[in-house]
Amino acid sequence: MEWLFLVVSFVAVLAAGMMLTRQNAVHSALFLIVNFGCVAFLYLMLDAPFLAMVQVTVYTGAIMVLFLFVIMLLGAEATTDTSGRMRWLGFAGTAVAIILLLIFAFPLASDMLTDEIVEPPETSARLRVINAIPGGDSESVTIMDMGRSITLEGIVTGSVLFDGTDDALDDLRIDDVVYDYGRDATQHYTVLPAGEYNVIAGVELAGFATSPLLIEAVTLTADSAHSVVFYENVEGIVDVVLMEDDVSAPAVGKMRLTVFNAVTDKQVSLIDIGQYTTRGSLCEDDSCSSLIPHRVLIEELPAGQQTSLELEEGSYNLAFVDQDQAVLRTLADYGAERGIIETRVFVREPGVPGSEPSYRAAVFNAIAIPAFGSPEAVGQVLFIEYVLPVMLVGMLLLVALIGVIVLARPDALAQAERRRINRRRRVNRPLVSVISQQTGSDVLSGDYMAKLTGGSDDSADD
Amino acid sequence: MNPIGTEPYIVLSMVLFLMGALGVLMRRNAILLFMSVELMLNSANLALVAFAREWGQVNGHVFVFFVMTVAAAEVAIGLALIVNIFRERQSINIDELRQMQG
Numbered sequence: 001m002e003w004l005f006l007v008v009s010f011v012a013v014l015a016a017g018m019m020l021t022r023q024n025a026v027h028s029a030l031f032l033i034v035n036f037g038c039v040a041f042l043y044l045m046l047d048a049p050f051l052a053m054v055q056v057t058v059y060t061g062a063i064m065v066l067f068l069f070v071i072m073l074l075g076a077e078a079t080t081d082t083s084g085r086m087r088w089l090g091f092a093g094t095a096v097a098i099i100l101l102l103i104f105a106f107p108l109a110s111d112m113l114t115d116e117i118v119e120p121p122e123t124s125a126r127l128r129v130i131n132a133i134p135g136g137d138s139e140s141v142t143i144m145d146m147g148r149s150i151t152l153e154g155i156v157t158g159s160v161l162f163d164g165t166d167d168a169l170d171d172l173r174i175d176d177v178v179y180d181y182g183r184d185a186t187q188h189y190t191v192l193p194a195g196e197y198n199v200i201a202g203v204e205l206a207g208f209a210t211s212p213l214l215i216e217a218v219t220l221t222a223d224s225a226h227s228v229v230f231y232e233n234v235e236g237i238v239d240v241v242l243m244e245d246d247v248s249a250p251a252v253g254k255m256r257l258t259v260f261n262a263v264t265d266k267q268v269s270l271i272d273i274g275q276y277t278t279r280g281s282l283c284e285d286d287s288c289s290s291l292i293p294h295r296v297l298i299e300e301l302p303a304g305q306q307t308s309l310e311l312e313e314g315s316y317n318l319a320f321v322d323q324d325q326a327v328l329r330t331l332a333d334y335g336a337e338r339g340i341i342e343t344r345v346f347v348r349e350p351g352v353p354g355s356e357p358s359y360r361a362a363v364f365n366a367i368a369i370p371a372f373g374s375p376e377a378v379g380q381v382l383f384i385e386y387v388l389p390v391m392l393v394g395m396l397l398l399v400a401l402i403g404v405i406v407l408a409r410p411d412a413l414a415q416a417e418r419r420r421i422n423r424r425r426r427v428n429r430p431l432v433s434v435i436s437q438q439t440g441s442d443v444l445s446g447d448y449m450a451k452l453t454g455g456s457d458d459s460a461d462d
Numbered sequence: 463m464n465p466i467g468t469e470p471y472i473v474l475s476m477v478l479f480l481m482g483a484l485g486v487l488m489r490r491n492a493i494l495l496f497m498s499v500e501l502m503l504n505s506a507n508l509a510l511v512a513f514a515r516e517w518g519q520v521n522g523h524v525f526v527f528f529v530m531t532v533a534a535a536e537v538a539i540g541l542a543l544i545v546n547i548f549r550e551r552q553s554i555n556i557d558e559l560r561q562m563q564g
Contacts, residue, residue, distance in 0.1 A: 001466060002466060005466050005470060008475045009470070012474065012478065013474070013477055013478065016478055016481045016482070016501055017481065018489070019485070019497065019498075019501070020481060020484060020485045020489070020498070025491060025494060026495055028494055029497065032497050032500065032501065035465070035478075035501065035504070036504060039504050039507070039508055042471065042474075042508060042511075043508075043511055045466070045510045046471065046512055046514075046515045047515055048511050048514070048515070048523055048526075050523070051507075051523055051526055051527070053509060054506075054527065054530060055530070058530050058534060059500070059504065059530070059533075062534065063500065063537050064544050066537060066538065066541055067493065067496070067497060067537070067541070070493065070541045070544065070545060071493055073545070073546065074544075074548045074554065089487050089488065090487065090488040092487070093483070093484050093486075093487030093488050094484060094488075096483075097480040097483060097484045099478055099483075100480055100483075101476065101477070104476045105473065105476070166467060184467060194502075222518075302548075324557065343529070372518065372520065373514075373515075373516075373520065375524060377520050378520055378524060378527070380520075381520045381521060381523075381524050382524050382527065385521075385524075386524055391529060393528055393532070395533045396531070396532065397531060397534070397535050400535035400536075400538050400539050401538070403539050403542070404538045404539060406543045407539070407542040407545075407546055408542050408545065408546075444564055450525060
């Protein structure tokens with residue numbers, strides 16, 4: 001990697017030097033294209049693929065073609081750099097450049113940059129709540145933050161994470177009921193400042209909040225995403241778990257499927273059964289000596305845990321089976337779309353006690369965080385945070401376009417010349433009448449007038 | 463994955479910027495002057511992208527995007543001016559364009 005950088009930067013500097021020293025302007029332009037290409041390569045090495053492509057199309061493409069076009073249009077290949085008067089500027093420029101280089105290089109050489117490096121500013125972390133308690137229509141879950149432990153004389157400040165609105169960090173009191181998450185409810189991630197949190201989660205039953213079920217000190221790092229999943233364990237007691245979601249962009253052409261097992265007495269496997277239609281069991285016969293052909297995607301996921309896998313784009317017949325090869329739930333014609341991140345929480349359906357339990361795989365979608373420097377990432381910042389500058393730049397381009405059209409009118413110069421001459425004529429005409437008034441003779445008629453106007457035409461030239 | 467730190471990119475951007483500045487000072491051809499300015503803009507862009515990676519924020523990329531846009535507009539206007547000047551004076555040597563000199 002280092003040798004690559006050295007080679008590319010060497011070529012870039014070499015091309016820049018050649019551009020400066022060539023006498024032929026076309027050669028200079030071609031060397032500048034080489035330099036721009038090297039810079040585009042460096043953008044790629046700096047995790048900026050989008051800018052690299054823009055660099056190639058805009059700079060080495062459009063701008064340099066414009067330069068070459070103008071050079072060849074004017075026939076200005078051979079430059080006239082031989083004005084001896086300004087030769088000293090070259091030496092002065094070199095001297096200034098070397099001095100500036102020394103000044104700039106000084107902090108780098110003395111490790112000033114590396115010593116005073118500060119941590120990057122913390123950006124946003126995301127948190128969401130998934131309520132997978134079966135039959136819990138009357139139950140709602142609450143989640144709050146006991147404060148980021150800002151210890152000023154032992155006082156812990158608190159703020160509520162979820163208040164049901166988008167401004168999650170309102171100044172609510174810590175014992176406020178924060179939000180009712182009904183059954184299977186989820187909400188999109190709430191964006192929080194990154195940092196240390198003490199997440200407290202509890203269940204509210206008919207208006208009475210139970211004691212907190214989960215108190216967990218967690219560091220929400222920037223660009224991470226967490227889910228708080230509420231589910232019922234095998235004794236019918238609500239349990240809660242905080243898990244980190246992988247929201248990085250899936251591999252190209254794939255989707256990421258995360259499965260959380262909220263059925264506490266089962267170890268769930270996710271299998272791909274291909275063309276087989278589903279039946280109650282994976283067994284080919286009653287004795288279960290052989291299984292139908294299948295591909296195991298997730299093997300025996302214990303309760304309260306999650307795992308994720310990446311699926312190729314396409315259509316699948318998926319089935320959730322327990323450890324006894326009994327099919328609990330099938331997902332026929334499951335369409336895997338590229339770029340999607342999906343969370344499936346496997347839950348037991350609330351049913352009549354004593355009847356055969358049924359199961360469901362509730363869907364919770366997540367949005368992928370685009371990779372750094374990708375067109376998505378740049379576009380999101382460009383068109384959300386910087387909409388106004390984008391519009392201003394658009395206006396600037398429009399003004400530049402109009403300006404170029406005005407400048408490039410073929411008769412612009414001729415018109416300017418004509419206007420100049422007309423202005424002088426208008427100034428000259430009153431002069432004749434002034435002379436006629438002063439001399440008292442009728443200069444505006446006869447030969448005198450012809451002489452005067454001829455004379456004024458001559459005088460207009462100086 | 464990328465073992466090269468930010469400093470080498472900054473040094474390279476510095477060198478390229480100074481070469482561009484040198485070109486502006488030394489060359490008398492207006493088109494070459496413009497190309498040197500482009501070189502300087504590009505080196506500034508390189509520094510912006512390097513710092514964007516250092517801080518892990520895309521804002522630097524957005525600024526590079528704006529710089530590119532402005533550079534494109536500037537080149538279009540500038541070259542139109544050069545073409546007009548060449549039509550009038552038959553020369554684009556900036557030492558000969560002295561009528562605005564006091």
